[in-house]
Amino acid sequence: MKISQLSVFLENRPHSLLEPLQALAAAQIDLSGIALADSEQFGILRLVLRDWARARALLQSGGWAVTVTDMVAIQVEDQPGGLVRILEVLAAAGADIEYMYGFFVRRSGRLAMLFRFAAPERAIAALEGAGVTMLGEDALY
Known part of the structure; x- marks a missing residue:
C-alpha cells in the first residue's frame, strides 16, 4: 500500500x-x-x-x-519497542530506509510512521509476511 x-x-x-x-x-x-x-x-x-x-x-x-x-504508512504499536519490531522486520529483509517520520491518524488515534524505501515492494512484502499492518489512504484521512 x-x-x-x-x-x-x-x-x-x-x-x-x-x-x-x-x-x-x-x-x-x-x-x-x-x-x-x-x-x-x-x-x-x-x-x-x-x-x-x-x-x-x-x-x-x-x-x-x-x-x-510514494510512501508506505505503517501502523506502530504504542508501546516501548513498537518501532523496533518494524525495523527488525525491515533489516531481516534487507529493506533500505531512505527516510521516515511520524504521523498521527486522527480518526482512530493510531500511531503510524511514514517510510520512504529504496525498494518499496521488498519492504511491503516483508512487512505483510510478518503481519505488520500498513495503512492506505482511506485509513489515514
Whole structure:
C-alpha cells in the first residue's frame, strides 16, 4: 500500500516555510502529515494530504518546485519497542530506509510512521509476511 507525499523545495531564507503553508491554508487544504529537512542552501518540506493533486497544482502555480513520492504508512504499536519490531522486520529483509517520520491518524488515534524505501515492494512484502499492518489512504484521512 503506497500513499502520495509532496516534497516542496524551499530556499533556506526567512519565511520560506510560511509561504507555501499560507497558500494551502487559503485554499482550505488540510495537512495530515508534515516534516521539514534543511541544509545550508535549501529545505525540503514533505507533506501528506488528502487532496495532494490539487495541492501540487496550487504550489506549482505559486512557483514552488514540487515532486510526488510514494510512501508506505505503517501502523506502530504504542508501546516501548513498537518501532523496533518494524525495523527488525525491515533489516531481516534487507529493506533500505531512505527516510521516515511520524504521523498521527486522527480518526482512530493510531500511531503510524511514514517510510520512504529504496525498494518499496521488498519492504511491503516483508512487512505483510510478518503481519505488520500498513495503512492506505482511506485509513489515514
